[in-house]
Amino acid sequence: MLLAKSVASDLNDILISKTVDGIVHSVFDQAIGTGGRDLKAEVGGIMMIEGIKALQHDPLTEVIVSISKPPDKEVARKVVRPGRS
Numbered sequence: 001m002l003l004a005k006s007v008a009s010d011l012n013d014i015l016i017s018k019t020v021d022g023i024v025h026s027v028f029d030q031a032i033g034t035g036g037r038d039l040k041a042e043v044g045g046i047m048m049i050e051g052i053k054a055l056q057h058d059p060l061t062e063v064i065v066s067i068s069k070p071p072d073k074e075v076a077r078k079v080v081r082p083g084r085s
Helices: 006-015 046-056 073-084
Strands: 017-020 023-026
Antiparallel strands (some): 017 023
């Protein structure tokens, strides 16, 4: 999971979970904080792109989720591109 804000991590830890025998289990095992300004044009999504690449090389990663405020449109195109391989 790639998160632009640390608050999103807390929220998703609650929302993205499953209950087995009455015990709540998180269904994600990694969260990468990218910083709240990473997807602005001035930064270019560097941390988000590197985070996606790292998760793509992790054999245990099945799904990558990215949560952020609305990104710069050109940065969004760059960030989505590495996720398509």
